[in-house]
Amino acid sequence: MADTTSDILKDNNLRVTSCRRDVLATFMGKKVALSHAxxxxxLKENFDRVTIYRTLKTFLESDLIHKVLDDSGITKYALCVHDSSEHHHDHEHVHFKCEECGNTSCIQEINLPKISLPEGYIAKEKSLLVMGICKNCSQ
Incomplete structure (x- = not known):
């Protein structure tokens, strides 16, 4: 993965703007799933909610972030980790929500099991949420 936000945007064929750089930097700094709110x-001092929303939409379409669903009912987004050998990656991994701090994070090391649906059903997306105490809160 590239070192700077500008490099990441360029590597993904996205125009470099201050909002895109700042949103990306926020994801990289927090390392947990974030909601639009x-x-x-x-970033409220620099960008309005519509500009942030459009940036999230662009990042989703470009596969820079993915949606994370947890028990809050609020859509959150997490930065995608790309394999350097290929652009596309798998979003089907475990998400963990800490009951202490409330943060939701991706656990890339655990892939979801194969699920065989009955005839006539078509899977579009899978998710698995594990809840408990994160490693930061358990220490």
């Missing part, structure tokens, strides 16, 4: 709070 989280980003709006962190």
């Amino acid at each position: 989280d980003l709006e709070e962190a």
